[in-house]
Amino acid sequence: MDFRFSAEEEAFRREVREWLQREIPPRWAELDPGLWEETDESWALLRQFQRKLAQKGWLAPAYPKQYGGSEMGHIRRLILAEELYYHRAPVGIEWEISVNWVGGAVLLFGTEMQKKKYLTEVARGESSFCLGYSEPNSGSDLASIQTRAVEDGDSWVINGQKTWCSFAHYANYCWLGARTDPSAPKHRGISMFIIDMKAPGITVKPLMNILNQHSFNEVFLDDVRVPKEALVGERNSGWYQLAMALDYERSLIGTAAGNQRLIEDLIQYAKRSGTGGGGDPLTNDALAELVVENEVLRMMCYRIAWMYTKGLHPSYESSMSLLFSSQLLRQIAEVGMRLLGHYGELSQDSALAVDKARIMRTFLSCISIGVGGGTNEIQRNIVAMRGLGLPRQQ
Amino acid sequence: MDFGLTDEQEMLRSSARTFLQKECPKKLARQLDESDTGYSPELWRKMSDLGWMGLPFPSKYDGGDGSFLDLVVLLDAMGYNVVPGPFFSTVVLGGLTVLAAGNEAQQMEILPGVCAGNVRLTLALTEPGARYDAASVMTTAMSRDGKYVISGTKLFVPDANVADYLLCVARTRRTGKPENGITIFLVDPKGPGVRCTLLKTLARDKQCEVVLDNVTVPRENVVGQLHQGWPVIQGVLEKARVAKCAEMVGGAQASLDMAVAYAKERVQFNRPIGSFQAIQHYCASMVSDVDGSRFITYKAAWKVSEGLPAAMDVAIAKAWTGQAYGRVTLLAHQIFGAIGFTMDHDMHLYYRRAKAADIMFGDSAAQRAVVARQLGL
Numbered sequence: 001m002d003f004r005f006s007a008e009e010e011a012f013r014r015e016v017r018e019w020l021q022r023e024i025p026p027r028w029a030e031l032d033p034g035l036w037e038e039t040d041e042s043w044a045l046l047r048q049f050q051r052k053l054a055q056k057g058w059l060a061p062a063y064p065k066q067y068g069g070s071e072m073g074h075i076r077r078l079i080l081a082e083e084l085y086y087h088r089a090p091v092g093i094e095w096e097i098s099v100n101w102v103g104g105a106v107l108l109f110g111t112e113m114q115k116k117k118y119l120t121e122v123a124r125g126e127s128s129f130c131l132g133y134s135e136p137n138s139g140s141d142l143a144s145i146q147t148r149a150v151e152d153g154d155s156w157v158i159n160g161q162k163t164w165c166s167f168a169h170y171a172n173y174c175w176l177g178a179r180t181d182p183s184a185p186k187h188r189g190i191s192m193f194i195i196d197m198k199a200p201g202i203t204v205k206p207l208m209n210i211l212n213q214h215s216f217n218e219v220f221l222d223d224v225r226v227p228k229e230a231l232v233g234e235r236n237s238g239w240y241q242l243a244m245a246l247d248y249e250r251s252l253i254g255t256a257a258g259n260q261r262l263i264e265d266l267i268q269y270a271k272r273s274g275t276g277g278g279g280d281p282l283t284n285d286a287l288a289e290l291v292v293e294n295e296v297l298r299m300m301c302y303r304i305a306w307m308y309t310k311g312l313h314p315s316y317e318s319s320m321s322l323l324f325s326s327q328l329l330r331q332i333a334e335v336g337m338r339l340l341g342h343y344g345e346l347s348q349d350s351a352l353a354v355d356k357a358r359i360m361r362t363f364l365s366c367i368s369i370g371v372g373g374g375t376n377e378i379q380r381n382i383v384a385m386r387g388l389g390l391p392r393q394q
Numbered sequence: 395m396d397f398g399l400t401d402e403q404e405m406l407r408s409s410a411r412t413f414l415q416k417e418c419p420k421k422l423a424r425q426l427d428e429s430d431t432g433y434s435p436e437l438w439r440k441m442s443d444l445g446w447m448g449l450p451f452p453s454k455y456d457g458g459d460g461s462f463l464d465l466v467v468l469l470d471a472m473g474y475n476v477v478p479g480p481f482f483s484t485v486v487l488g489g490l491t492v493l494a495a496g497n498e499a500q501q502m503e504i505l506p507g508v509c510a511g512n513v514r515l516t517l518a519l520t521e522p523g524a525r526y527d528a529a530s531v532m533t534t535a536m537s538r539d540g541k542y543v544i545s546g547t548k549l550f551v552p553d554a555n556v557a558d559y560l561l562c563v564a565r566t567r568r569t570g571k572p573e574n575g576i577t578i579f580l581v582d583p584k585g586p587g588v589r590c591t592l593l594k595t596l597a598r599d600k601q602c603e604v605v606l607d608n609v610t611v612p613r614e615n616v617v618g619q620l621h622q623g624w625p626v627i628q629g630v631l632e633k634a635r636v637a638k639c640a641e642m643v644g645g646a647q648a649s650l651d652m653a654v655a656y657a658k659e660r661v662q663f664n665r666p667i668g669s670f671q672a673i674q675h676y677c678a679s680m681v682s683d684v685d686g687s688r689f690i691t692y693k694a695a696w697k698v699s700e701g702l703p704a705a706m707d708v709a710i711a712k713a714w715t716g717q718a719y720g721r722v723t724l725l726a727h728q729i730f731g732a733i734g735f736t737m738d739h740d741m742h743l744y745y746r747r748a749k750a751a752d753i754m755f756g757d758s759a760a761q762r763a764v765v766a767r768q769l770g771l
Contacts, residue, residue: 002396276771284771288762299689384674391669
């Protein structure tokens with residue numbers, strides 16, 4: 001056992017930290033968009049910043065070199081993720097989607113040509129993906145998706161409707177699940193595609209999220225014709241590929257560092273306002289508990305990163321980590337709101353708001369973490385069935 | 395970054411599990427819980443033959459030269475199997491104190507006996523105030539004619555009833571900061587003026603009240619420096635907290651394994667109850683508590699083992715694990731239903747110990763207070 005980062009890894013962390021402190025645009029810090037709060041302006045900054053990261057070889061640090069990566073390994077990827085989250089760098093959830101979730105799956109299942117094209121574009125910060133998973137009638141029961149892909153000569157023709165597609169209005173591509181064999185059992189008739197969002201027949205309509213921001217979209221696919229090569233991996237085994245991508249989605253290895261920043265801010269606030277320290281023992285206890293819980297989460301994240309270094313694929317481990325993370329973020333928001341009292345109610349544009357109303361925004365955005373990538377209940381199902389081998393629910 | 399155990403540690407863990415399954419059946423644990431001594435000389439002998447008592451001690455005392463992390467691996471396995479007896483008191487509370495602060499003569503007198511399984515120790519620290527801070531040490535040791543006369547009441551002293559030596563923490567100076575006037579003494583629990591009474595407790599562990607009434611000990615019985623005992627105790631408590639966490643990790647894992655096995659085989663409504671979502675979700679919560687406890691405990695153990703500053707990590711581990719073990723046993727009980735509410739069932743062995751372990755060496759709230767102080771709150 002060894003829970004230390006090597007001297008080289010610590011030096012790398014310092015390098016990343018110094019670079020971020022220098023390179024994060026002041027305008028980004030001013031806009032300060034949280035999860036699911038991108039605007040046209042912040043999105044542009046984010047794309048620019050990602051290209052800068054890419055030039056350092058830090059956007060896709062674990063990708064093989066032939067696909068634009070820098071082969072720095074998963075511990076450096078962990079360090080990068082932590083620092084990006086801690087410093088609230090302009091990478092957004094979009095970085096996770098494109099590089100880590102979709103990219104991770106393409107790396108496993110893509111053809112040489114697909115890997116060359118998509119991974120390289122993503123690693124350079126040139127392209128971004130959105131996810132075409134959920135449908136109006138397929139949420140937790142994701143395998144019931146009805147979007148159809150029918151083979152027609154040299155192409156596939158896709159019809160259907162996707163929803164909760166984050167940043168589809170900006171994305172270049174969609175990583176999309178569609179039914180290719182309606183007669184097969186639902187898990188065995190799905191295939192995965194990468195489709196160009198500019199393809200004729202695609203309509204993107206905004207859905208305003210709980211923060212009253214435009215991050216989600218509905219995506220309508222009306223006779224969308226894509227080439228044969230849009231299929232990723234084996235036909236009809238898409239459920240497996242999708243599940244692997246979801247495992248990546250659930251292993252947000254940098255998330256404890258983001259929490260740490262939130263908790264540190266709360267501790268500073270408690271000290272400043274006099275509620276912490278000698279002020280209120282309940283506040284001290286609540287804040288200490290957040291620190292305790294976050295260290296447990298950190299170890300869950302590190303375990304996942306360590307599994308990657310061993311060539312192991314985290315499965316129930318990711319679900320457990322996401323579940324834990326969602327509960328903790330809600331707890332942080334709750335403690336924060338309690339600590340701030342009325343001040344916690346003030347919105348970002350109020351002059352009296354504390355730290356740009358971050359806690360209130362977290363109070364709203366934290367709802368997504370226990371839902372996106374599978375609800376907490378789905379994560380528990382996975383831990384129980386995949387992790388413990390409990391019998392299938394009937 | 396490495397979450398794996400070494401091959402030797404894996405071997406220690408699996409051989410300990412196998413040995414205990416055979417040699418320490420739950421029936422024995424139950425019998426010993428009900429006995430006054432709380433330990434089995436035969437099992438004790440076999441454990442010492444395996445080198446368990448000597449594991450963390452240097453080979454010059456016939457020890458195994460193992461690391462603290464090795465000891466934690468062993469305690470994890472012991473917690474899995476609920477092994478009654480004064481192992482923890484002897485090796486962790488007593489042995490590590492003597493190793494940390496004892497002089498050569500004291501170490502030579504005591505440690506080979508510990509390693510051979512002939513000597514049992516414990517730490518007499520807490521008092522009626524039931525706290526683990528320096529100010530709560532009120533028992534006095536007065537210097538008189540080149541000797542020390544100790545008077546006071548030590549309460550919740552584990553395994554004093556079978557100990558050959560007490561490491562008794564007493565106040566030798568009343569002025570100044572409370573932590574600057576504490577000294578550790580070797581005391582013969584069977585000597586004149588010492589009265590030891592067994593307490594009846596929730597976990598049926600053998601905690602005692604030890605009343606010291608003008609107990610005279612020679613100056614050679616001072617362990618470590620005069621007045622300088624508190625930093626030693628802090629170091630021992632740090633190790634004891636992690637060691638207790640290790641037992642809890644094992645116990646929590648056992649509770650989970652038992653409950654999952656039962657959920658797979660118990661049939662109601664014509665199907666295994668483990669196919670019900672409610673039961674599955676309980677199990678999922680337990681996994682998160684068990685794995686979380688393990689990582690956070692082993693991280694703290696690794697830090698202690700490496701001699702790195704670990705105050706924060708230890709407090710975090712104890713704060714989390716104490717509560718997590720409790721939650722795990724409660725959910726396991728829920729899965730077992732009525733059968734778990736019987737003395738014949740094993741579950742209560744864990745449920746009782748979970749609460750006792752949380753309280754021992756400062757409960758979760760006390761540990762969070764340590765965390766808060768470390769944060770400057």
